[in-house]
Amino acid sequence: MKRPILAVAAAVLALAVQAGSGGGAPAGSLAAAHPPAPERQTPAEARAKSEGCASCHSATDRHTMHQNPAVVLGCADCHGGDPKVAKPAGAQRGDAAYRDALERSHVLPRDRKAWNWPASANPEGSYTLLNRESPEFIRFMNPGDLRVAREACGACHLPIIQASERSLMSTSAMLWGGAAYNNGILPFKRYILGEAYTREGVGATLVNPVKPTDFLVAKGILSSVTALPAWETIPPADVFRVFERGGRVISSLFPEIGLPNNTGILQRLDEPGRPDLKQSNRGPGTGSRIAVPVINITKTRLNDPHLWFLGTNEQPGDYRSSGCSACHAVYANDRDAKHSGIYAKYGHSGGTATKDPTIAKGEPGHPIRHEFTRAIPSSQCMVCHMHQPNVFVNSYYGTIMWDYESDAPHMWPAKQKYPTHDEARKILSRNPEEAAIRGLWGDPEFLKNVASLNPKLQDTQFADYHGHGWNFRAVFKRDRKGTLLDKDGKAVSDGDPQKFKKAVHLTSIHLDVGFHCVDCHFAQDMHGNGHLYGEVAAAVEIDCRDCHGTADKYPTLRTSGPAARPGGMDMSLLRTQDGRKRFEWREGRLFQRSAIYPDLEWEMSLVKDTVTPGNAHYNEKAARAKLMRTGEAGRQGEWGPGGGDHAHADEKMTCFTCHLSWTTSCGGCHLPIQANWKTERQHYEGGETRNYATYNPQVARDEMFQLGRHGPVKGGRIAPVRSSSALVLSSTNINRERIYIQQPPVAASGFSSQAFAPHYPHTERKTETKGCSDCHVSDANDNNAIMAQMLLHGTNFVNFVGFNAWMGQERHVQAVQVTEWEEPQAVIGSYLHRYAYPDWYADHEKRGRRLAEAHDHAARGPANCVALRGEYLYSAEGEGGMRVYDVASIANKGVSQRIVTAPFSPLGHDTRVASGNATCVALPTNQPIAPARNQGELMRVTNQEQPFHPVYNYAVITDAGEGLILVDVNTLADGEPRNNFLARAVTWNAEGILKGARHVTLGGRYAYVAADAGLVVVDLDDPLKPRTAAVVPVKGARASALQFRYLFVASDAGLEVIDVTVPAKAALVAGARVPLADARRVYVARTYAYVAAGRAGLAIIDVEKPASPRLFRMFDDGGKLNDARDVVVATTNASAIAYVADGANGLKVLQLTSPEIQPKFYGFSPEPMPRVIAWRDTASPALSLAKGLDRDRAVDETGGQIAVFGRIGARPFTHEEQRRFYLRPDGSVWTVSDTGRPGDFRDGRPPADRAPKPRGETRKAEVR
DSSP states (O other), X not given: OOOOOOOOOOBOOOSOOOOOOTXXXXXSOOOOOOOOOOSOOOHHHHHHTTHHHHTTOOOOSOTTSOSOTTOOOOHHHHHOSOTTOOOOTTXXXXXXXXXXXXXXXXXXXXXXXXXXXXXXXXXXXXXXGGGGSOHHHHHHHOTTSTTTHHHHHHHHHHHHHHHHHHSHHHHOHHHHHHHHHHTTSOOOSSOOBOOOBOTTSOBBOEEOSSOOOHHHHHTTBOSEEBOOOOGGGSOOOSSOOOSOOSOOEEXXXXXXXXOBOTTSSBOOEEOTTOOOSSOBTTBSSOTTOOOHHHHHHHHSOSSOOOTTSOOOOSXXXXXXXXXXXXXHSOOOOOOOHHHHXXXXXXXXXXXXXXXOTTSOTTOBTSXXXXXXXXXXXXXXXXXXXTSGGGOOGGGGGTEEEOOSXXXXXXXXXXXXXXXXXXXXXXXHTTOOOGGGGTSGGGSHHHHHTGGGGGGGOSSOOBXXXXXXXXXXXXXXXXXXXXXXXXXXXXXXOTTOTTHHHHSOBOOOHHHHHTOOGGGTSOHXXXXXXXXXXXOTGGGOOOOHHHHHOOSSSOOOSBOOSTTOOTXXXXXXXXXXXXXXXXXXXXXXXXXXXXXXXXXXXXXXXXXXXXXSTTSTTXXXXXXXXXXXXXXXXXXXXXXXXBSSOBTTOTTTXXXXXXXXXXXXXXXXXXXXXXXXXXXXXXXXXXXXXXOEEOOEEOOEESBOOEEEEOOGGGTTOEEEEEEEEOEEEEEEOTTOOEEEEEEOOBOTTSSEEEEEEEOOOSOBOSSSOOOGGGTSOBTTOOOHXXXXXXXTOOOSSSOBOOSEEEEEESSEEEEEEXXXXXXXXXXXXXXXXXXXXXXXXXXXXXXXTBOOOEEEEEOSSOOOEEEEETTEEEEEOBTTOEEEEEXXXXXXXXXXXXXXXXXXXXXXXXXXXXXXXXEEEEOSOSSOOOGGGSOHHIIIIISOOOOOOGGGGEEXXXXXXXXXXXXXXXXXXXXXXXXXXXXXXXXXXGGGTTTTOOEEEEETTEEEEEETTEEEEEEOSSTTSOEEEEEEOOTTOXXXXXXXXXXXXXXXXXXXXXXXXXXXXXXXXXXXXXXXXXXXXXXXXXXXXEEEOXXXXXXXXXXXXXXXXXXXXXXXXXXXXXXXXXXEEEEETTEEEEEXXXXXXXXXXXXXXXXXXXXXXXXXXXXOOOEEEEEEOOSSOEEEEOXXXXXXXXXXXXXXXXXXXXXXXXXXXXXXXXXXXXXXXXXXXXOBOSSOOTTOBOOBSOXXXXXXXXXXXXXXXXXX
């Protein structure tokens, strides 16, 4: 039978692949290409292809690599070479005769030095080396490589090879496409980029085997993917810009980017800071301007290279081969038996245990044995799947990326390290975290043994695998305050030496019973189904119900995931390697046999059994969740079988929405570019060029539970959501000038690039699951912050205050440097600063903790409100009106004035809006956005993006006399700096209702204005036609902060609380008041309100129960913090930090939590323990602070989307969907209990169906 072959299309890269000679040309010639391995042959024919090989390789683990003895192959069938050449009699290694035979029998590499020839181990960090090698050599060293697998394995496995070439594990389309779309580089959410190579190693286009119909497109199938263009050719897509537009060049210098101009002459360098007549050939900016995410993908070790390349083979968790062998040939990566199964005994350093006498025992860079297996341990999967774009699956192990702070004394050197350039490059080639060049784990030998520190650690426990050179910390069960909990939910003392053994380690329940990845993800999920996909979620064959069933039905054992074939794959036909059934029904009970351990099996948990009263597996908590009624009956708490529709039915929400125990969320990664660093490209043609980016995780949290909706490919079901790629970008040019710092890009859809995505967290458990009050208002009304987090409103806790804290002052605006520039960007004076930079910390202490660097600009009046968005600082300056400052060059040593009002000239740039007494300015989001991008058929139909609410076009200004002023600010996001002119769009003060307006808080389409009349709620649904929605009489209202259903108001009386569940019915909460003599501003971070209380200092108020706030503590630093005007809170690494504008005393920086002062720092809302760690005197009294960048806010309180969502059609909840979680149709709030109430159970089944039946009989009836 003739098998169809999908031809790899022509290469799209213009650059030819050069055959690098490295250590010189081989002494012998390359062996001739060997014929493809035959489908069948006689044993004698096979032996003839192995005879010479066996003269040296006299023993092997499995001659054909296959466990099936029916496979008849010789060595040369797979590897090529010349099997007729044998070792001369008596020859020994090192003899000239031995060497001659070796060179004649082996296929020799083009680059002997790079391959460490004649060593046979995978070299470290080889990346594109395969693309520069001959196909014959690649086949010789790894017949499973996808460039040559058709020749070596195609006679039997061609359809699988073809499918694998097009699988996401090979194309990486989710990485290339997601990075391009989320960061504004390409507008295609149906991705067009992916990685593939021809036999000769040239970047190629892959075409789907059939043209996708509308049905297939809806399933997430792509028509083709093409190679990522070279980073040098991609114009910058960011809004970021520098003053010059190109054209003026320095004739004496060659460019760092060798791009010819339109005359064919090599483009010279643009001169920094000097505008000229035309744009550069690459668009706005200079030759130093590049698309940061593209260079990050191209040159940074962002992901372990995928199946087209070898693993990097230098650290525990990084050892593997390429292609088919990447999975099916197991390497030693992890000593934990739960992770590595039967292979754990071989260690975690890539050492081999082969019988082959030519390979030294324990030598790294070889598979453990010369054999293929289907018993693939999870540790092999984790080599690639331990980082976000590959699906962050280390959560399956109950681990998450380490944050540099926990157990810092054990991980940082006692003396500060000052690495040389060579030392830094050596470490960063293994580990892209710039922090590693200063930490102890930059030493591979220390890294290997990090897990051995666990008995001595106080804050966490480390995993034994270290892909990318990273450290992963264990996640434990905690309450919301951060207290460790045991299996019974009892508190475990922070001082208990056995605390990590007593507390529940939140691994997946599947891992606990013995599962490995291959026990759930079968052949299709590994190899693909032959189609091209862009999203991981769309490419999965399996679904929970396939093995566990639903509340109504037992499992069919047929796959039903998005990528399943019509009717599904029949899992009852699956067999273990010894031929036994992997799934087997026995007397109504379903068992699964392990794919790893021959003698291990487990009974499957069947949902229908857990919800059926009288069944031995009945679980009331599970039954209540799964059988909760819909509509008003459900809101009343009624649940039970029968009775119609269920609120949590399988078609409405994913099982793991409730069954997860935790979800990983990335609160941001910093990608700084170094223009002077020459490094290798790690994909496609390779080669060394200038420019390099490190990859620096900033905040990785495990306590953030968030929900949204999947796209159509997953049925639009409710699912957990995680922050997936919250980048901030910095660029340093060849003059070491920081041309911009820590700028968040804008997605192609115009949404913020602080990306979110529906996510399967792989952390399902039976006991440590989500309860009713994780998604609905609790009876105790103590989960307001939890609801804000779940609905993706954000909690103002993980916000990003980066290099500078931005302040408004009596006569100035000012930026104060509050972190180090080096990585980790520790807050100066903080706990992390002390350990990562002991010398600089000591210098800081010698300065009396005064912050050394600040830059200011004169303001036209008191800057009572400031807001930072991207490259612009918005400032309300009283009689000076509202002004927008250009702050793009705040860190650029080559710019004399860091904060400017007119980058070109006053005639060509005017971002001041005059008014009589501008008191505050607010933006609907401080995340950079570009609403004008989110238009047209591509966005609305193809990409299935929601439109922006029109309020996102504006900045909102309060003026004490004029009321509310709206200004369209989209011109600042269009990438054209020469049209930056701002003007009023509307001025509104109906009947003088906003007289004395002094502060505004925005919550979706509503503006909450503090004015003489009290707190005025203004409806901005039509921004150009504001209207009064409500007026709440609050005496002396000064400022407010919004969290979900409550508005917290600083007033003459202190802190007061307004219920804004329905904004038009806003009302003061009776008795919800904390008296304070001089409350100025309020900031709410999760369950604490921080009030700048003037002479009294900082008031920290517990608002876990918003209707009954209580003073937690006052803090005035011994009387030194005595003029508090404003406060903001942010998270840096694992610690919470507060920044206080302390009037005449300047800026105060407070550490609120750290491993040292608050051992419960990993909690959702640990108790703050403030201490002053730094301060700065200011140019004039400090009045206000810009809030840090929102990193967990994807949607506003009225359903307006802010941040981009990965996955076609995935999105946050609309306003109406949000309201259903807590409001009845009449607008009244309904509440829940996690345990239920007596009498809630209602059995809606007919009486005849209520009698318990044996499970076997029930299942047989269903099958019939």
